[in-house]
Amino acid sequence: MAQPNETRPAGAGSGLIAASKTSVAQHEPSAWLRGAVAKRVRQINAAVADVKAFGAIVAPLGRTGPPGSRADRECDRCGRYVPCGDLLYLFAFAATPRIHLAGGLCGRCEATEVGR
Numbered sequence: 001m002a003q004p005n006e007t008r009p010a011g012a013g014s015g016l017i018a019a020s021k022t023s024v025a026q027h028e029p030s031a032w033l034r035g036a037v038a039k040r041v042r043q044i045n046a047a048v049a050d051v052k053a054f055g056a057i058v059a060p061l062g063r064t065g066p067p068g069s070r071a072d073r074e075c076d077r078c079g080r081y082v083p084c085g086d087l088l089y090l091f092a093f094a095a096t097p098r099i100h101l102a103g104g105l106c107g108r109c110e111a112t113e114v115g116r
């Protein structure tokens, strides 16, 4: 019986599972996003002895900090700080069946990601 490939890189067919009202979720991931996801999945697979022991692992895509902190509101793509009151476009990406990554983009990077 075929097993899900836990190390499959993100790409078309892998899933963004939630998003802000604009929708990173409805677009094919960019080369940047595929690369960032693949890097994070490699890190998780290296840090967790048996990913299959978990129902799911939810992790940040990039750097983060305590909720509301400056690091928590930095764009995962360009690193720009998004001040409170400006929209940080949050999304989740199902990188593998068990590894889901959450990220945030500034308006400019979100527009780039969805091809606007």
Ligand SMILES: [Zn+2]
Residues within 6 Å of the ligand: 075, 076, 077, 078, 079, 080, 105, 106, 107, 108, 109, 110
């Ligand atoms: Zn950005």
